[in-house]
Amino acid sequence: MKKVTGLVSMLLVLSMFLAACGNSETGGEAGDSNKVTAWAWNINVPVLEEAAKKFKEENPDFELEVVEMGTDDVYSKLTTGLQAGGKGLPDIVLVEDDRVQGYMNAFPDAFVNVSDKGFDEMKDSFPSYKTELLSKDGAMYGFPFDGGPTGVFYRTDIFEEAGVKAEDIKTWDDYIEAGKTIKEKTDKAMIGLDLNGDDGLYRMMLNQQGTFYFNEDKDVALTSEESKQAMEVQQTLNEEGLVKETVGWDAWISAMVGGDVATAPSGAWLYGSITQQGKDTSGNWGMIQLPAFEEGGNRASNLGGSNYMIPSASANADLAYDFMEFFSTNEDVQLSAMEGGLFPSLNTIYDNEAFTKEVEFFNNQPIWNLLASEMENIPAVNYTGDYAVAKDEAVKAQSEIANGKAIDEALKASEERLKNRIQ
Known part of the structure; x- marks a missing residue:
C-alpha cells in the first residue's frame, strides 16, 4: 500500500x-x-x-x-x-x-x-x-x-543658407534641382543613403506609386515602370553628387544631426531618433511630404509601421x-x-490638439497634422511572404546601378534571380 x-x-x-x-x-x-x-x-x-x-x-x-x-x-x-x-x-x-x-x-x-x-x-x-x-x-x-507615414525631414538652416524654399519642392525633379543648389551653395549633400545595404528610399517611392517588389497579383515586379522610375531618381541623385554614402543606421543618423546632409526622407518614427540624438539642433528642422513623380501626383507613402x-x-x-x-x-x-x-x-x-500643435523642435511647424493628412492616401501594397529575399535582390540591383550598371539590366537580373529563389 x-x-x-x-x-x-x-x-x-x-x-x-x-x-x-x-x-x-x-x-x-x-x-x-x-x-x-x-x-x-x-x-x-x-x-x-x-x-x-x-x-x-x-x-x-x-x-x-x-x-x-x-x-x-x-x-x-x-x-x-x-x-x-x-x-x-x-x-x-x-x-x-x-x-x-x-x-x-x-x-x-x-x-x-x-x-x-x-x-x-x-x-x-x-x-x-x-x-x-x-x-x-x-x-x-x-x-x-x-x-509609419512618411515625410522629408529637412534642415531649415541648410535650406536658408542655400536660399532654397522647401515648400517649392513638389516633385522628385524639384527635389533634385534643390539638391543641386544646396550642393553648390553649401557643399552639403542632399541625402544620406546606404546604396549597398538598404533600399528605404526605393521602397518609399514604390509604395507611393501603389506597388512594391510584387504587384497585387503577387507577381515579381522589380522591372515595372514604377520600379524603374524609382531607381532613376536614385541614380540621378548619385550621379549629380547629391548623395553622402552612410553605411548603417548610426552613420545615417549622425549625418543628419551633424548637418552633413540637408534632408532625410523617412517614416514618422525618425522623429524620435532626431530629437534624442540631435537635441542641440532643435529649431533647425522642418518637414514636407514626399515629392511626387509628376505634378499633382500622390505624395503619401509608408515606411515601417507595426x-x-x-x-x-x-x-x-x-x-x-x-x-x-x-x-x-x-x-x-x-x-x-x-x-x-x-x-x-x-x-x-487626428482632430486632437496634439496633431495641430506647433512642434518647437521643428521650427514650430505642426508636423503631426501634415503626417495625419496623408494616412488615408497611403496605398496598400503586397509584401507577400517573400519580402526578405525580395529586398535582398532589390538592394543588389540598387548597388549595381550605383556602380554603373544600366537600370534595365540590373533590375532584370535581380528579377530573374528572385524568381529562381522563390520557386
Whole structure:
C-alpha cells in the first residue's frame, strides 16, 4: 500500500511539474488568468506599460509582463515557436508591416482571428492599408498600431543658407534641382543613403506609386515602370553628387544631426531618433511630404509601421484580446505613443490638439497634422511572404546601378534571380 501511495504521490508531483513547465512555454501561467505576456522592442515598451496602467483602472487584477528584445530576436523566437506549434510564445507579439503577410501565409492558423471576437466593429477607425494588411479571407488577425507615414525631414538652416524654399519642392525633379543648389551653395549633400545595404528610399517611392517588389497579383515586379522610375531618381541623385554614402543606421543618423546632409526622407518614427540624438539642433528642422513623380501626383507613402498579434497558442487569448482592443482604441494610449515618434493608426484622434500643435523642435511647424493628412492616401501594397529575399535582390540591383550598371539590366537580373529563389 505504501508503494502504491508513494507512486501516486510521485505522479502527482510529476504532473504538477509538467503542467508548470508546459504553461511557462505559452502565454499564461498556471492559475494566473489575469496575466498576459508581450514581446516588443525599444520605444514600444513604455507605450504598452502605460496602457497596462490605464487598463488596470477598470481591471485591477490585470498584470502585463513585457519582454523587451530586439526585432531580430523577436522574429527568431517567433518563427521557432510557430514551427513548434506555438511552444514558448507570448500572449501578444509586435510584428512589423512587412513581416505580417509572411507569417500569416506560412502559419495560417497561428494567430487569433480578431474579427471573430468583434474587432470588425472598430475597423473603420483605421486606414485601409493597415486593415487590408492584417486581413485574410475577409477576417482580421491583428491590431493596427504604428502607421509609419512618411515625410522629408529637412534642415531649415541648410535650406536658408542655400536660399532654397522647401515648400517649392513638389516633385522628385524639384527635389533634385534643390539638391543641386544646396550642393553648390553649401557643399552639403542632399541625402544620406546606404546604396549597398538598404533600399528605404526605393521602397518609399514604390509604395507611393501603389506597388512594391510584387504587384497585387503577387507577381515579381522589380522591372515595372514604377520600379524603374524609382531607381532613376536614385541614380540621378548619385550621379549629380547629391548623395553622402552612410553605411548603417548610426552613420545615417549622425549625418543628419551633424548637418552633413540637408534632408532625410523617412517614416514618422525618425522623429524620435532626431530629437534624442540631435537635441542641440532643435529649431533647425522642418518637414514636407514626399515629392511626387509628376505634378499633382500622390505624395503619401509608408515606411515601417507595426501591429500587435495574438498567437493562437496563447493560454489567455481572451484577456489578451480585451487588453489589445483597449490598447488599440484608447485615445490617451495612442497619443502617448507619439512621444517616442510612433504614429497612431487610430484615425479618430487626428482632430486632437496634439496633431495641430506647433512642434518647437521643428521650427514650430505642426508636423503631426501634415503626417495625419496623408494616412488615408497611403496605398496598400503586397509584401507577400517573400519580402526578405525580395529586398535582398532589390538592394543588389540598387548597388549595381550605383556602380554603373544600366537600370534595365540590373533590375532584370535581380528579377530573374528572385524568381529562381522563390520557386
